[in-house]
Amino acid sequence: MREQTANRVFDTFNFILLLVCTLLCLAPFLHLLAISLSSSRPIISGEVSLWPVELTFEAYTKVFSDSSMIRSLGFTVMMTGVFTVLCMLFTIAIGYPLSKRLLKGRKTLMFIVVITMFFSGGIIPEYVLVRNLQLLDSMWALILPGLINPFYLIILVTFFSNIPDSLEESAEIDGSSHFRTLISIILPLSLPVIATLSLFYAVGRWNGFTDTLMYITSPELYPLQLKLYQLIQNNMITDLMQMEGTQMKLVVPESLKAASVMFATVPILIVYPWLQRYFVSGVMLGAVKG
Amino acid sequence: MSMGAYLRRYWQLYALIALPLAYFIIFKYGPMYGIQIAFKDFNFFQGIGGSEWIGFEAFREVFGMRDFYITLRNTLMLNFLDLLVSFPAPLILAIMLYEMKVVWFKKLSQTILYIPHFISWVIIGGIVLQVFGTQSGMINNLLASFGIEAIPFLTDKYNWLVTYLIVGVWQSAGWGTIIYLAALTGINKELFEAAGIDGAGRFRKIWHITLPGLKPTIVVLLIMNLGHMVSIGFERPYIIGNMAVREFSDVLSTFVYRIGLESGQYTLATVVGLFQAVVGLIFVLGSNYISKKLTDESIL
Numbered sequence: 001m002r003e004q005t006a007n008r009v010f011d012t013f014n015f016i017l018l019l020v021c022t023l024l025c026l027a028p029f030l031h032l033l034a035i036s037l038s039s040s041r042p043i044i045s046g047e048v049s050l051w052p053v054e055l056t057f058e059a060y061t062k063v064f065s066d067s068s069m070i071r072s073l074g075f076t077v078m079m080t081g082v083f084t085v086l087c088m089l090f091t092i093a094i095g096y097p098l099s100k101r102l103l104k105g106r107k108t109l110m111f112i113v114v115i116t117m118f119f120s121g122g123i124i125p126e127y128v129l130v131r132n133l134q135l136l137d138s139m140w141a142l143i144l145p146g147l148i149n150p151f152y153l154i155i156l157v158t159f160f161s162n163i164p165d166s167l168e169e170s171a172e173i174d175g176s177s178h179f180r181t182l183i184s185i186i187l188p189l190s191l192p193v194i195a196t197l198s199l200f201y202a203v204g205r206w207n208g209f210t211d212t213l214m215y216i217t218s219p220e221l222y223p224l225q226l227k228l229y230q231l232i233q234n235n236m237i238t239d240l241m242q243m244e245g246t247q248m249k250l251v252v253p254e255s256l257k258a259a260s261v262m263f264a265t266v267p268i269l270i271v272y273p274w275l276q277r278y279f280v281s282g283v284m285l286g287a288v289k290g
Numbered sequence: 291m292s293m294g295a296y297l298r299r300y301w302q303l304y305a306l307i308a309l310p311l312a313y314f315i316i317f318k319y320g321p322m323y324g325i326q327i328a329f330k331d332f333n334f335f336q337g338i339g340g341s342e343w344i345g346f347e348a349f350r351e352v353f354g355m356r357d358f359y360i361t362l363r364n365t366l367m368l369n370f371l372d373l374l375v376s377f378p379a380p381l382i383l384a385i386m387l388y389e390m391k392v393v394w395f396k397k398l399s400q401t402i403l404y405i406p407h408f409i410s411w412v413i414i415g416g417i418v419l420q421v422f423g424t425q426s427g428m429i430n431n432l433l434a435s436f437g438i439e440a441i442p443f444l445t446d447k448y449n450w451l452v453t454y455l456i457v458g459v460w461q462s463a464g465w466g467t468i469i470y471l472a473a474l475t476g477i478n479k480e481l482f483e484a485a486g487i488d489g490a491g492r493f494r495k496i497w498h499i500t501l502p503g504l505k506p507t508i509v510v511l512l513i514m515n516l517g518h519m520v521s522i523g524f525e526r527p528y529i530i531g532n533m534a535v536r537e538f539s540d541v542l543s544t545f546v547y548r549i550g551l552e553s554g555q556y557t558l559a560t561v562v563g564l565f566q567a568v569v570g571l572i573f574v575l576g577s578n579y580i581s582k583k584l585t586d587e588s589i590l
Contacts, residue, residue, distance in 0.1 A: 003491070010492040011391055018386050022399040025406065025460065028417045031428045035420060046431040094310035097303035104296065109307070112314060118571055121321025122563030124550045128327065128338070129320045145317050148310055178302035207410035210524050214551060225412040229529070232416045254426060261416035268408050275408055276401060283468050 036258035043252050058251050059259035076224040080205045083143045087201040090147045091156055096182050099160030117150045127214055141215040152197045155285055159193045196282040199275060228264045232257050328560040352561045361545040364538055369519045375455045380466025385500060387467060388474045403464025415529035422453050450535040457530060477503040510581055517577030521570045542566045
C-alpha cells in the first residue's frame, strides 16, 4: 500500500516535471508566434508573452507580399530538391559497389572515404577551391561540395551489405546486369534507408547556413536561412509604415522579424512527422549521434 | 579469374563508382591540397602554385596573436561549460521519459522536445533575440512586470554565457534522449521487479539499476564529447554571439571565418584551420583509444 502511494507520488512529480520541461521547450515558439500576430502597441509596451495581444495579420501580410522572401523560399525549395536527388544518386552509385565484398579495390576505396570523415582541408581551402572552380555565387557552390556525406554513405553500405547475397546471385544467374539488379531489386528493398538518408540530406541543406554565408553574395540567390539572417541582423529596420486607404498601419520590426522566423519554420514543421519518424530510425540504423 | 574476365563481369560497378570517386577527389581531397596555403604567402592572383613559400612563418605569426589564444580559450571554455550543462540534461530527460507511464503524454512530449533539433541556427538566433532581448525580450518583459531590472542577456559577456548554454540545452537535450532511451530498452525488466520485491522505491531503482545500465552509453558519449573539445561548430557561436560579447563568443571556427573570409588573410586563417583539424584529430583518435580501453566499445 505504502509502495503504491510512493509510486503515485513519484509518477505525479515526474509528470509535472516533464510537463514543465515540455512547456519550457515550447514557450519560445509560442512567444514568437504571439509576437508575430500582435499589434505594435502591445509589443512596444511589453504586454505580449505567450498569447497574441490585439490580434493582427499585418506582419504576415508584409512577409507574404515581400517578393524577395517568396523568391528566396522558391529558390531554397528547388535547390534542396536538386541537392537531395543528386546526393542520393551519387551516394547510391558508390554505395552499392562498396557493399559487395568481392569488389577489387574495395578496401582502398573505403579507406579513401573514411579518411575524409576525420580530416578535411578546412573552410579556407574549400573556399579557394570553389572560387577556382568558378562556382562562387551560384547554386552549384551549395550543391556540389556536399554531394556525398561519408557517414550517410556508410549507413547505406551497411544496409546494402545486409541484403542477402542470394537475391543478387539469383538475379545475376537470370542474366540481370548490375545496373538492373540495383534498380529493380536492391532499391525497392532499401526504401526506408533511402527515405531516411534523403531526409538527412534535405534537412541538412535546408537548414544549412555557413556555406551560404561564404559563397553567396547576390541577393537573388539568397537561400531562405541567409535571407532570414540578413533580416534579423538588420538593426537598421526602422518602423515600417504602411498606408492602406486612409489608415496608417505600423508594423514593428519585432513582429516582422517574428513573422519571418515563423515563415521559415513552417516548412520544417510541415514535414516534421516524417522527420521525426525517419530521423529516429536513422539514429538507430547508423548510431548517428545527432 | 583473370583480370579481363573480372572486368568484363563487373565493369558496371566501376562505372557506378567513377563519378562519386571524382567527387571525393575534387571536393574532399582537393581542399587538402589547398592546405599548402598555410605555408605560402597566398593571394588569388598567383594562386596556390605561384604563391611564395614561407614555411612556418605564418605559424609563428598565429602563435603570437593574442586573438588566437583568446579564441582557443573560448573554444575550450564553451565546450567545457557545455559538457557541464548540456551533457546531463538528455540523460535526466531520458530517465524521466523512461519512467513516464502515461504513454500519450510521453509521445507528445517527445514530439515537442525533438523540435529544436530540426530548426536552423538562424531561426534559433531569431528566437533568442526575441526571447532574451534587453529592450523588449520576453524574459525581460516578464521580469519588468515583477519590477525586476532588465538583464542584458545578449550584451554582457557573462550573461551571454548563460544564454549560450541555455540555448544549447534547449536545442539538444530532447534529441539527445534518443540514444539513452535506446540503451534503456536493453535493461532487463526483471531486475526492476526483483528490486521491487526487495523493497526498493523508484529512486533506488533508478540509482541502482537504470543508471548502472546506462553507464556504458554515458561513458562512450562522454569520451566522444571530450574528443571534440577543440572543435566547435561555427553557426551557434556566430549567430548567437555578437560584437559586444566577442571576448567570449569568438571561437576558433569564427576566428578562421573572420580573419580568412572577412579580412582576406587567407594564409593565417588556413593555419588556424589546420591547427584545429590536426589537434582535433589527435583528440578524437585519443579519446577513441581511451574509450576502447575502458569499455571494449569503440565509436570507430
